[in-house]
Amino acid sequence: MSKLLIDQTYDDQVRAVLINTEGKVQQVIIEKNNRQVLKSNIYVGRVQHIEKSLNAAFVDIGLSRAGFLPLDGISTIDDQTITKDVDVRIGDLIAVQILKDARGKKGAMLTANISLSGHFVVLIPHSPQFCIGVSKRINPPAERKRLKNIIEKMALPQHIQIIVRTASTEQNAQDIKKDIKNLLKLWKSIETRVLSAKGISLIYEEGNTVYKALKNCYTRDVETVFVEGQELYRTTRKFMRNLVPTHTNRIHLWPKKEPLFHHFDVDAQLEQILSPKVTLPSGGNIVIHITEAMCTIDINTAQAHSENALIQTNLEAADEIARQIRLRNISGIIAIDFIETAHPSQKDEIYTRLKSACKIDRAKINMARINEFGVLMLTRQRTELGLNESHMTPCPLCLGYGSVQSLDTIASNVYKALERAGIQNIGTNIILELSVHPNVGNFLLNQKRKTLVAIEQYFKIQVHVLFNKTFDLSHYQINTLPLVTPSLPKQALKVSRT
Numbered sequence: 001m002s003k004l005l006i007d008q009t010y011d012d013q014v015r016a017v018l019i020n021t022e023g024k025v026q027q028v029i030i031e032k033n034n035r036q037v038l039k040s041n042i043y044v045g046r047v048q049h050i051e052k053s054l055n056a057a058f059v060d061i062g063l064s065r066a067g068f069l070p071l072d073g074i075s076t077i078d079d080q081t082i083t084k085d086v087d088v089r090i091g092d093l094i095a096v097q098i099l100k101d102a103r104g105k106k107g108a109m110l111t112a113n114i115s116l117s118g119h120f121v122v123l124i125p126h127s128p129q130f131c132i133g134v135s136k137r138i139n140p141p142a143e144r145k146r147l148k149n150i151i152e153k154m155a156l157p158q159h160i161q162i163i164v165r166t167a168s169t170e171q172n173a174q175d176i177k178k179d180i181k182n183l184l185k186l187w188k189s190i191e192t193r194v195l196s197a198k199g200i201s202l203i204y205e206e207g208n209t210v211y212k213a214l215k216n217c218y219t220r221d222v223e224t225v226f227v228e229g230q231e232l233y234r235t236t237r238k239f240m241r242n243l244v245p246t247h248t249n250r251i252h253l254w255p256k257k258e259p260l261f262h263h264f265d266v267d268a269q270l271e272q273i274l275s276p277k278v279t280l281p282s283g284g285n286i287v288i289h290i291t292e293a294m295c296t297i298d299i300n301t302a303q304a305h306s307e308n309a310l311i312q313t314n315l316e317a318a319d320e321i322a323r324q325i326r327l328r329n330i331s332g333i334i335a336i337d338f339i340e341t342a343h344p345s346q347k348d349e350i351y352t353r354l355k356s357a358c359k360i361d362r363a364k365i366n367m368a369r370i371n372e373f374g375v376l377m378l379t380r381q382r383t384e385l386g387l388n389e390s391h392m393t394p395c396p397l398c399l400g401y402g403s404v405q406s407l408d409t410i411a412s413n414v415y416k417a418l419e420r421a422g423i424q425n426i427g428t429n430i431i432l433e434l435s436v437h438p439n440v441g442n443f444l445l446n447q448k449r450k451t452l453v454a455i456e457q458y459f460k461i462q463v464h465v466l467f468n469k470t471f472d473l474s475h476y477q478i479n480t481l482p483l484v485t486p487s488l489p490k491q492a493l494k495v496s497r498t
Helices: 141-152 173-196 209-216 230-243 245-250 266-273 309-327 344-357 387-391 407-424 438-446 449-459
Strands: 002-007 013-019 025-032 042-051 056-060 067-070 075-077 082-084 093-100 109-111 121-124 131-134 161-164 201-204 222-228 251-253 277-279 285-290 294-300 332-337 365-367 375-380 430-436 462-467 476-482
Touching (some): 141 161, 222 230, 230 251, 309 332, 309 344, 344 365, 407 438, 438 449
Parallel strands (some): 131 161, 294 332
Antiparallel strands (some): 002 013, 042 201, 093 109, 277 285, 365 375
């Protein structure tokens, strides 16, 4: 049975982690106060610009950048109702929901098809007709029919759609009905606030980390929820009473003085999640490299030297890769370079193992088989910011390259820049003031002084090297200053003759 651990030891972040029976981390939610996740929030926004070539609009929702809204099934707001499928004009007020958080220089991705997610069901308020959908992951036909019958017997509005989530499996009707009633009540209050909005405004916030953890991580397999901190414990019980009232007794206050995450060895696992290299049980490892365009994963045998090291390492890597992309929330195109194997049956075994390991992932995954080069390609739906984006900042030294130029290369670039400046000012007796990182400055003065002297003599200039600790290694700056000759006393001008 699994355990859900929640703590807020420090005020700047709340952490929720799901661990399995072996104590291995399966899901992670970490939110910092200085970086809020806005996904699923609902706003009333104003159309700022319409791009017909993209069939999309840019909508101001009060954030630093306008959101991007595809023009499909748009809802506009008048004094009495929310109208669907209308022509949108600049200046119109629109009810939108954030589908994807802002990323880099891109604004948030918006949708006009608002949905409200509960623990057991998802409610879509605007639907052409009443419709009930059941998650494909709920496999037994009898269970699917039971869940559908529970909802069909309820007196529900005609123009809504309800999608039954995987968490509903084997849950009692009382909890499922309560979840639906809570969502209908929530939508009614949202609709009232939308219709009364006079301009750009935030209508609904998805909730804090604890609420998201209970809604998305808590399942019938979780036997205990441990919470560290009295206040956080009360908040967690309150949310559980709203989501799954019959399971409130599974919430427990952590009783020991030893930190909760330290007791279950979670901190060490979380540190490894941010590392590019992950060690496998057999001695092999996987190396994860995330770029803006895609993610590449390489598998190495490393210390694995058993008789079946190749296939064993590949199979272990398949399990660990499925876990790592889920924990790190890696999205987009992912290329996995498995260790080459000559047997087609082993390629099929690796593919099947990876596909099976990815089944518990809530994000949508499309996967191709291993090609002739030993590479498997898959795409994973982007749900929230990955840990790499939310917990890492670009390196000020390498500027995203992952490595820095050698001092020889940097010195060569500096010489070329000095030569260009010298050509422009040849014979003018000027000073070139060169500002560089201290490490580069020491290298130029101690290892390459002859080259600097040669440049000074050839172009009849002076080079003054200044150290600037705020510069990165490859950053340099050249300023041109006039050469000022100090005036000498008259007697000094006399030349003695021999």
